[in-house]
Structures are given as structure tokens and as C-alpha cells.
Amino acid sequence: MSELTIWTYDWVPEGPRGFVRDLRLRWVCEEAGLPYVVRTVPFDGRETNHLAHQPFGQVPFLSDGELEMFESGAGLLHLARKSDRLMPRDPAGEAATVQWMIAALNSIEMVTVPWWFLKISGDADNALTGWMGMRLDQIEKILGGREWLAAGRFTAADLLMADVLRVSDVRAFGDRPATEAYITRATDRPAFRKAHADQMAHFAAANQKRTGN
Amino acid sequence: MSELTIWTYDWVPEGPRGFVRDLRLRWVCEEAGLPYVVRTVPFDGRETNHLAHQPFGQVPFLSDGELEMFESGAGLLHLARKSDRLMPRDPAGEAATVQWMIAALNSIEMVTVPWWFLKISGDADNALTGWMGMRLDQIEKILGGREWLAAGRFTAADLLMADVLRVSDVRAFGDRPATEAYITRATDRPAFRKAHADQMAHFAAANQKRTGN
Numbered sequence: 001m002s003e004l005t006i007w008t009y010d011w012v013p014e015g016p017r018g019f020v021r022d023l024r025l026r027w028v029c030e031e032a033g034l035p036y037v038v039r040t041v042p043f044d045g046r047e048t049n050h051l052a053h054q055p056f057g058q059v060p061f062l063s064d065g066e067l068e069m070f071e072s073g074a075g076l077l078h079l080a081r082k083s084d085r086l087m088p089r090d091p092a093g094e095a096a097t098v099q100w101m102i103a104a105l106n107s108i109e110m111v112t113v114p115w116w117f118l119k120i121s122g123d124a125d126n127a128l129t130g131w132m133g134m135r136l137d138q139i140e141k142i143l144g145g146r147e148w149l150a151a152g153r154f155t156a157a158d159l160l161m162a163d164v165l166r167v168s169d170v171r172a173f174g175d176r177p178a179t180e181a182y183i184t185r186a187t188d189r190p191a192f193r194k195a196h197a198d199q200m201a202h203f204a205a206a207n208q209k210r211t212g213n
Numbered sequence: 214m215s216e217l218t219i220w221t222y223d224w225v226p227e228g229p230r231g232f233v234r235d236l237r238l239r240w241v242c243e244e245a246g247l248p249y250v251v252r253t254v255p256f257d258g259r260e261t262n263h264l265a266h267q268p269f270g271q272v273p274f275l276s277d278g279e280l281e282m283f284e285s286g287a288g289l290l291h292l293a294r295k296s297d298r299l300m301p302r303d304p305a306g307e308a309a310t311v312q313w314m315i316a317a318l319n320s321i322e323m324v325t326v327p328w329w330f331l332k333i334s335g336d337a338d339n340a341l342t343g344w345m346g347m348r349l350d351q352i353e354k355i356l357g358g359r360e361w362l363a364a365g366r367f368t369a370a371d372l373l374m375a376d377v378l379r380v381s382d383v384r385a386f387g388d389r390p391a392t393e394a395y396i397t398r399a400t401d402r403p404a405f406r407k408a409h410a411d412q413m414a415h416f417a418a419a420n421q422k423r424t425g426n
Contacts, residue, residue: 055355068308069309073319092279098287106318106323113323117341127335
């Protein structure tokens with residue numbers, strides 16, 4: 001098997017620790033039992049220093065032997081296809097899994113990330129609020145009727161959707177018990193716990209090196 | 214081959230005609246030479262009338278024999294994999310194509326659609342404006358150096374990115390000649406022209422039936 005390398009920043013401020021998207025790739029490797037290493041690019045000067053690998057100056061990007069790809073969603077699709085634990089092999093299970101992965105990226109995160117961005121820009125009561133509430137209502141309804149999104153079991157779709165919802169400020173939009181239980185169910189998995197702890201340890205060590213604290 | 218059916222609305226107001234996302238699925242079928250039919254669900258009551266097929270009440274959704282899937286991005290991935298004209302078969306070409314498809318959905322459209330939504334809500338000078346300008350600058354730089362995004366030829370990545378950029382108000386953010394030339398190059402393709410003309414004809418016929426005009 002070719003070597004999998006997940007590239008992330010050498011350091012980030014405290015706020016995003018535990019939320020940097022390399023976590024999605026760590027998590028899928030942990031779920032699938034895929035060996036991987038983590039390497040870094042500098043956070044300082046990120047706007048220009050790794051554009052050859054990632055034209056938006058972001059992390060993560062993934063290398064798999066000779067292959068290299070950016071966009072955590074693309075990395076997830078690539079890694080998930082290596083294991084039927086994450087991506088069912090039957091056509092109906094695969095279609096449902098891919099469908100819900102794209103829904104997480106293009107129907108949910110398309111609202112939750114800009115809403116969060118407007119909120120931290122000082123505009124919590126913004127024109128996206130109604131759209132955000134509607135999407136969270138729709139997801140709550142779906143999650144009220146099933147344990148996992150696709151194929152009757154945990155798949156890469158849940159990994160991605162749970163991470164999208166975990167980052168979102170769901171509680172700011174009222175009581176959504178099915179969504180909260182779903183996030184808990186996903187993030188209680190040993191693979192998530194390990195991926196999360198590893199990311200926190202990575203940035204804590206980087207911080208110690210950078211600041212002496 | 215199982216029958217491909219693209220589901221869209223039976224009618225839409227004038228504004229979105231030519232932009233409804235069933236166009237992405239029509240376009241990929243035209244590029245790949247895949248036979249398909251178009252069927253409809255009612256626009257009126259869309260919030261609840263087809264939730265069994267699409268939990269967000271949107272179109273398009275796709276059926277392929279027994280398979281059914283929503284999210285135009287998922288439908289595109291599914292259809293693109295049927296033809297190497299849209300999805301290269303070599304691992305590097307495939308990885309690059311999927312990467313740029315996800316970039317269109319999760320790095321570009323995640324800004325352009327909410328920005329547009331804020332603009333039509335009366336807030337054109339909003340907190341997403343800087344982010345939108347930055348992404349369009351990054352895309353302009355990339356498109357200045359290549360004709361197509363992946364594998365040195367037109368792929369499903371260009372189909373999706375060109376549609377995302379075509380809908381965006383690129384010109385409102387200044388002069389971006391490489392992006393404008395790219396949009397023109399993609400939308401001059403016979404497959405786009407046919408998909409666009411067919412969607413316009415579909416909604417014009419629906420309008421005549423609805424209003425007598």
C-alpha cells in the first residue's frame with residue numbers, strides 16, 4: 001500500500017484547534033484502519049506558501065503515493081472508497097453515501113459556514129438566519145427517523161455530516177434533540193476520539209515549540 | 214442500459230430559467246451521449262410535496278433504473294463516472310477531476326451562493342464580499358495558466374465550475390478576463406447550448422400552459 005500523508009498546518013491559534021479539517025481525513029483513516037502520517041506546512045504565510053499544493057492556501061491536502069489532492073471532501077471520497085466500512089460497495093448504498101456527503105458539503109455547509117462567518121464578523125442576526133434554521137429543521141426531521149444517514153449503518157456520509165453539524169452552532173437555533181444525539185453518537189466513536197485527541201496534541205506540541213507555553 | 218430520468222420542477226418563475234440545476238445533469242448527459250428523459254414534480258408546494266425524493270424540497274434529483282439520488286453534485290459524480298469523456302479513468306486524472314468538482318461545490322459555491330442570497334436580500338455590500346473577491350482572484354489566477362482545470366482537457370470539473378461561475382456575478386467584482394473567457398469556452402460547447410435551450414423550452418412550454426402566455 002502506498003503511503004498516505006495528511007498535510008496540515010504546523011500551528012494554528014487556539015480557536016480552531018479540534019476543528020481544523022485535517023480531522024476529517026484523520027477520522028476516516030482511523031475508521032478504515034488505514035495507516036497514515038501527518039506532515040505540515042507553515043501557518044504563517046499560508047496565503048502564498050503552499051499554493052502549488054492548494055490554490056486557496058488551505059489545509060488539509062492529501063498525498064497517496066504519487067497522487068496528491070486538496071479539498072477535504074475530495075480526500076474523504078478518495079479514502080472512503082478504500083474501505084467498505086466507510087463506502088458501501090453495493091450501488092444503492094454507494095449512491096446514498098455519496099448523496100449525503102454532497103448534501104453535507106453543498107446543502108448544509110453552504111449555509112452553516114457563511115452564517116458562522118457573518119456571526120464572527122459581528123452580524124449574528126443576518127439574512128442567512130432563516131435559511132440556516134430551515135436546513136437545521138430539515139436535518140432534525142431526517143435524523144429523528146434514522147440512526148445513520150445511508151445504508152442503515154455508519155458511513156463516510158455520517159463522518160462528514162456529523163463534523164459539519166458539530167462545528168455549527170446548532171444550539172443557538174433552539175432545541176434539536178435528534179441532531180444533538182446524532183452528533184454525540186458520531187463523536188463518541190473511538191476513531192473520532194483518537195483523531196480529535198491527535199489533532200489537539202499536534203497543535204499543543206506546536207504551540208509549546210512556538211511560545212514556550 | 215437502465216433509463217436515466219432527470220427530475221425538475223413543472224414550472225419556475227422567469228428569473229431562475231436557464232439556471233435551474235437540472236441543467237447540470239442535462240449537460241453531462243449531452244456531453245457523454247447518455248440518453249435520458251426529463252420528468253417533473255410540482256413547483257407549487259415544493260417545500261413538502263417531494264420530500265420522499267429530496268428532503269430539502271429541491272430539484273434536480275436523478276433516477277437511474279432502481280437507483281435514486283438527490284444533490285446535483287452527487288448526480289454529476291454518478292453520471293460522469295459512466296464516461297471517460299467527463300471523468301478520466303487514470304487515477305491522477307480522476308483525483309484531479311473529483312478535487313476540482315468538490316472545490317466548485319465547497320470552496321467557490323459556498324461563498325458565491327450565500328453572497329448572492331445576501332445581495333438579493335438587499336445587502337450587496339456584506340461581510341462575505343472580501344471572501345468572494347479573494348476566491349474569484351484565486352480562480353482567475355488558476356484559469357490564467359490553463360485552458361481546463363484537470364487532466365489537460367474538458368472534464369466534469371469544468372462543467373461544474375463553469376456553471377458555478379456562470380451563475381455568479383463575476384463582473385460585479387471587476388475585470389477577470391481569464392474567468393470570463395473560461396465561462397465562454399465552456400458555455401459555447403454544443404452540449405451546454407442544447408441543455409440550456411432544452412431547459413428554456415421546458416419552462417416556456419410550462420409557462421404557456423400555466424398562464425396562456
